[in-house]
Amino acid sequence: MTAIHLSISLTTLYSIYFATPMPDKPFQIACDNCSLANLCMPMGLSQAEIQRFDHFIQREKIFHKGDTIFRQGDPFHTIAVVRSGALKLYQLDEEGELTGLQFALAGEIVGLDGIKDEQYHLSAIAIETTAICQITYQDLLHLAQEIPSLQKSLFSLFSQQLNHHYHVNLNATAEQRFAKFLLSISARVARRGYSATQFNLSMSRQDIACYLGLATETVSRLFKRFSDENILAVKKREIKIHDLRQLQIISCGHSHP
């Protein structure tokens, strides 16, 4: 088969195809056609309100693996939502020791921690290619004042974020924590309509270990153990869960009866 290589710019292609010059933001997703809208700030808003809200959203930024979104201590101005990809959020103490680590997946909001002291308390970096939507806190406050249902969904999102933090259990064993982690990722991926049993982890073993308060070796051994017990299949960072029920049982601490 012979391949024909065309050298043609996107702008030209666009204008040929649509018979009109390419606008500034040609293929951009707006809130009212975003698949995450029901998980995100505009949830519960009317069509008109969503369009009004959308007007204040910045979507230019694409971050690559390792890029910084904001740093702990930076002055706080904007709230961000992960549109696609994933972020790692972490906190260092005065000595530079890591004191906390979380992940933000598509549809999840980051930066709310900055409101109180007008500075971010966490650093955020992309752990894969990541698109984010941003809104300034000033705009958000004004909009929430004018749109009661936005105010309500913001409170709701805050509440959800609080609940999410209750899930790390200090008393759980390594096995329980790890099972709970996999279930959490599964649920978060599934919430956006993807498979709950097949996904790839964008975070390193080391990040998982830090998040769970374990050593990387322990995480590695748990992957092996669960794989040996046929609970899941793992190939690099590609995970296929075979027995979701068993994971649930393990996460509650009834692993080996």
Place this chain on the structure above:
Amino acid sequence: MTAIHLSISLTTLYSIYFATPMPDKPFQIACDNCSLANLCMPMGLSQAEIQRFDHFIQREKIFHKGDTIFRQGDPFHTIAVVRSGALKLYQLDEEGELTGLQFALAGEIVGLDGIKDEQYHLSAIAIETTAICQITYQDLLHLAQEIPSLQKSLFSLFSQQLNHHYHVNLNATAEQRFAKFLLSISARVARRGYSATQFNLSMSRQDIACYLGLATETVSRLFKRFSDENILAVKKREIKIHDLRQLQIISCGHSHP
């Protein structure tokens, strides 16, 4: 010395002393004269706004040790603030196992977790005699809509609560966690104007252990160790911290150089 025992009701005493019948809410603190106002929801409000806000606050309830404020799974209607005393907040999983535990001291807000699913995700019980102020979420939403600075302080409080949860460090040693816990209590007590170095813990050793993800025996041993090292003095639940600086050093993991 001879004691004279008078049997006389508060109502009667009030009317004798003030020469007027006792009103329904005689000695009640209002938001505009409450010492916690600058930590609480009305922070940043004008005098007039505080008085408007105050109108929606219920203050009748006094809870005794062991009394339940709300239960995990109860329908969510109200947000509460601890005016004096202390609460224990805890979460059980489906199996009835404890999965999380926190404390709320005077000036701290509880119930925000309930907003998202319209039910409380934590149970709250008093661990000493506790007075709370309550407001219904409905009223709060309406007020926040009308009073921009209230909306702003609510977001700020939410943000603060999120930050507070980042402080539990899964990678810390028993010693570090314990030191951090004492520092946290110290700071929270001091914020209300009380001594940062002398306070009494209203929670049991078991509660502290659960909160820190340790065994009660370990907590007991840590109290002894710190006491032996002259970092603090402990008598039952009465704590006197001698060396706050050393606690800070320990909490960062530089205990024994």
Place this chain on the structure above:
DNA sequence: CGTTTGATTGACCTTAGTCAAGAGGCGTGG
């Protein structure tokens, strides 16, 4: 004044962390 509940202390054991070595990928540059 016994009974109960919470705290302390000691002896022992388990879990998971540490150290060390090796394997598998990935990108860079010769």
Place this chain on the structure above:
DNA sequence: CCACGCCTCTTGACTAAGGTCAATCAAACG
């Protein structure tokens, strides 16, 4: 294209921190 070095991950052997079990003590409470 292959070789080299650099990561990340895996696996094994040993160790230590802290959990468990059990006994004792102290305070609280009816």
